[in-house]
Amino acid sequence: MTLEANGDGIAIMDHQARLRWFARDVLPHEPDLRKWLRGRVRGLASLDVDEVVQDAYARLWAGDPESILNVRAYLFVTARHIVGEQLRRSRIVAIDLVADLETLNIVDEEIGVHRRLSGQEELARLHAILETLPPKCRQAFELKKFHDLSQRQIAEHMGIAESTVEKHLAKALRLVADGMKQAPEGAQNGRRRERRFWKWG
Amino acid sequence: MEDGVSAGSGNGAEVESQAATWAVRVAERALAPSEQARLDAWLAADPRHLGALVRAQSLWLDVDRVVALGSGTAREMPPTGGIRRSWRPYAMAASLALALFGTTWGYQHLAGRISTERGEVRRFALADGSVMTLNGDSVVQVRYEDDRRHIILRRGEASFDVAHNKERPFVVTADGLDVRAVGTEFVVGINAGGVEVTVEEGVVAVGGKAGGAVPARYLRRNEQFVAAETGPRKAVLDEADVERRNAWRKGLLVFDGQQLGAAAAEVNRYSDRRIVIEDPTLARAEFMGIFKLGDARAFADAAAEAFNGEVVERGNELVIARRQNSPSH
Numbered sequence: 001m002t003l004e005a006n007g008d009g010i011a012i013m014d015h016q017a018r019l020r021w022f023a024r025d026v027l028p029h030e031p032d033l034r035k036w037l038r039g040r041v042r043g044l045a046s047l048d049v050d051e052v053v054q055d056a057y058a059r060l061w062a063g064d065p066e067s068i069l070n071v072r073a074y075l076f077v078t079a080r081h082i083v084g085e086q087l088r089r090s091r092i093v094a095i096d097l098v099a100d101l102e103t104l105n106i107v108d109e110e111i112g113v114h115r116r117l118s119g120q121e122e123l124a125r126l127h128a129i130l131e132t133l134p135p136k137c138r139q140a141f142e143l144k145k146f147h148d149l150s151q152r153q154i155a156e157h158m159g160i161a162e163s164t165v166e167k168h169l170a171k172a173l174r175l176v177a178d179g180m181k182q183a184p185e186g187a188q189n190g191r192r193r194e195r196r197f198w199k200w201g
Numbered sequence: 202m203e204d205g206v207s208a209g210s211g212n213g214a215e216v217e218s219q220a221a222t223w224a225v226r227v228a229e230r231a232l233a234p235s236e237q238a239r240l241d242a243w244l245a246a247d248p249r250h251l252g253a254l255v256r257a258q259s260l261w262l263d264v265d266r267v268v269a270l271g272s273g274t275a276r277e278m279p280p281t282g283g284i285r286r287s288w289r290p291y292a293m294a295a296s297l298a299l300a301l302f303g304t305t306w307g308y309q310h311l312a313g314r315i316s317t318e319r320g321e322v323r324r325f326a327l328a329d330g331s332v333m334t335l336n337g338d339s340v341v342q343v344r345y346e347d348d349r350r351h352i353i354l355r356r357g358e359a360s361f362d363v364a365h366n367k368e369r370p371f372v373v374t375a376d377g378l379d380v381r382a383v384g385t386e387f388v389v390g391i392n393a394g395g396v397e398v399t400v401e402e403g404v405v406a407v408g409g410k411a412g413g414a415v416p417a418r419y420l421r422r423n424e425q426f427v428a429a430e431t432g433p434r435k436a437v438l439d440e441a442d443v444e445r446r447n448a449w450r451k452g453l454l455v456f457d458g459q460q461l462g463a464a465a466a467e468v469n470r471y472s473d474r475r476i477v478i479e480d481p482t483l484a485r486a487e488f489m490g491i492f493k494l495g496d497a498r499a500f501a502d503a504a505a506e507a508f509n510g511e512v513v514e515r516g517n518e519l520v521i522a523r524r525q526n527s528p529s530h
Binding site: 060081084176 | 212213214216217218221222224225226229230248249250251252253255256257258259260261262263264265266267268270322323324334450493496499
C-alpha cells in the first residue's frame, strides 16, 4: 500500500489502488446497471440515469471496498435507494412504485447475470470505440495511451497547443466512457451469434 | 414532473465532460493551487461530481491495463522517432491523487483531529499503512510518536486494521482504557454502556492507563471486551455477529433476529429522524433486514410491515406502533 504522510501522521489511502479496484470490480457492471435503471425508471423523464450512476459511484467510493462482498448487488441496491430517494423527494409518484423501490429484495434475477469480458474482448471493444473518435482526438489518445507521451510531447508531435491536447484527451475519455455505457452489441468479429451471452457487455 | 424531480441539475452528461477534463489533468500533472481550489469547489458543489470523477479517473487508468493486454501485438501506428516508451508514472500519479484528495480533506485534519457527522462513515489511511474506519458521529485524535502510534477515541466508534510493527505499538485510548495492538483488526466504541472492544483478527491487550483500575487482558479473534461502569466483562461472539456489528463500514445496517428496540437504537445512531417504539412487546420482537445507513424511514416502514403495525410521524420522530384494534373499525 503506497501511502504518504501529511503533518498529522494521516495519509489518504492509496488512491490509485482504489481506482483500480473500481475499474476492475465496479465499472464492468455499469452497462447492466444502466439498462436496469432505464427499465426501472421508464416514464420518469426527469430522472437522469447518468446522475443516478454518479450518485451511486460517489456512495460506493465512500464505502470500504474490502468489506463489500458483492459489489454488483451493492451497486444495484444503492442505485435503487437513490431512485427511491429522488422519487420520495418529488412527492408526485404513485405510492406503489415507491413501495416497490423501498423493498430490499437484493436477489433480483436481472442483477444476477454477469459475464466478465476476456482480455481480447476488452481490447477489441476499446479499438472499436477508438474507431469512432474524431481523427485528432484519436491520435492524441493513442499517443498518450499507446505510446506513453506527455501532453507536451503530444503537442510537439501534433503541432498543436498543450491545452488543445488536453481538450482532445478529455473528449476522447468522455467518448470512451460513453462507449462503455452499453454492452457491446454482440460486438466484434463473428461473435454475433453469441450475443445472448454478452449480457454485461 | 418536469422540474424538481431529479433533485439535481439534470446535467449528468455535462458533469461527465467536466469530470473527464479533471481526470485527464490530474493524471498528467500537479494542479496549480488555483486549479485545486476550483476542483475542490466543483467537488463540493454536488456529491455526484465525486462519483463522476471517480468514474472518469478509474476509466482513464483502466485504459492502460487494457492497452497492456495488447502489448506484443502489432500496432498500426508506428512510434515516432526519438520518442521512447517511458515507464508508467504510476507513482507520480499516485502522489498527485494524494495531493488532490489530501487537500480536500485537509481542513479537518488540523492537529490530527478527525471527526465524522452523524450518518457519515469514512475510511482513513494512516501514515504507517494502518487503516482506520470512523463510524458516524465520532471523533478521534491521531498522535503518531516515534515509539508508538497513538489514537485517542473521543467519541463514537472506530475500527482499525493495523499495519504490523513490533517496534511501534498501536494504542487506542478510549475513555481511559488503553487498547494495544501489534498487527491486527479491531473495533473500539464508546457508548452508553461503556467502552466496547471487539477483535476481528489477531490479539489485542486491553488495560487501563498506568495504575488504572482495569488490569491488562488479552482478547482474541471474535472476542469482545466491555469496560462498563458495572465492571468489565468479556464475551465470545460468533463470526456472523461480528460481521453484522461491523456492517456499518460498508454503509449498511444488518439485522438478523435482533430485538426491534435494539435495532432501532442502532438506526438512530445514523439518522436525524429518530425511531421511537413505545410498545415494550414490540420492542422485544425479533427483526431481520438490511438497510442503508441513515434510512430511518425505510427501517420504520419495513418494521411496521413486518409486525402489521403502522408508522406515525411525530415531529422529527417516526413512531412504530401496532395497529389499534379500535372498536370503531
